[in-house]
Amino acid sequence: MHLDLATTSAAHQAESVARLKDLGATPADVGQGDVPWTVLADPEGNVFCVLEPREIYRDTGPIAAVVVDCADPRAMARFWGEAMDWTLHEVGDDHAVLRSAKGVGPYLEFLRMTDVKTVWNRVHLDLMPYPGDDQEAEVARLGALGATGADVGQGDVPWKVLADPEGNEFCVLTPG
Structure with missing residues (x-):
């Protein structure tokens, strides 16, 4: 589970990354390859992403999404959608996206991963x-x-x- 942070422009993304590094964040490689977002780890090693500007996240505030790695995005979206009464925005075999029915705050996103969960989540x-x-x-x-x-x-x-x-x-x- 990790956070995706929203930005409003390329300059804002660069400023955010620089500010976060000044606060102690370090670059992280989670196998992302060449992507338009920046992956960082906080001082305790928790990975998060500073996204490039995306229209979908323009009104989320600073946290664009809480991202959950999972084996079955469809099943997780079903559970969490009913658990929180949130609206399903996208669903596929590899990802699912929920957001408050009121259209406010961050998204809750589920991404298919093959890694098995072995420790408790520091973010929950x-x-x-x-x-x-x-x-x-x-x-x-x-x-x-x-x-x-x-x-x-x-x-x-x-x-x-x-x-x-x-x-x-x-x-x-x-x-x-």
Whole structure:
């Protein structure tokens, strides 16, 4: 799982990359080859991309997308679309794209990868039930969709840690 950062022009992309390097980011090679975006790693080694300007991301804010590597983009889009009630924008064998039904914020993108997940994700999603909803009922609803309980060493906390059908951890917070 990683973040894709949006830019508004080639100059903005170059400025963003320079600023992020000044903050401690380093170039990263994840086998991307010759691409128009820049792959960096933060000081703790978390990889992220600074994208070239793309019309689709012009109104997302600084985070264009949260990208999840997965074995089955269609199944993941089905699960997360129902889990969050987001709109499916694209789906194929190699990728799927969701976004809030209100058309705001970043996209959630699933990319087919052959690597097997072996460690917990340092980047994960936190889901906030709607005000007045019951956290336990939401956990049960997500379980019916295919989520399972997960222990990442969280101890006694007010949120619930679950894993999606491919083992990606996420949290269900207490309703606000």
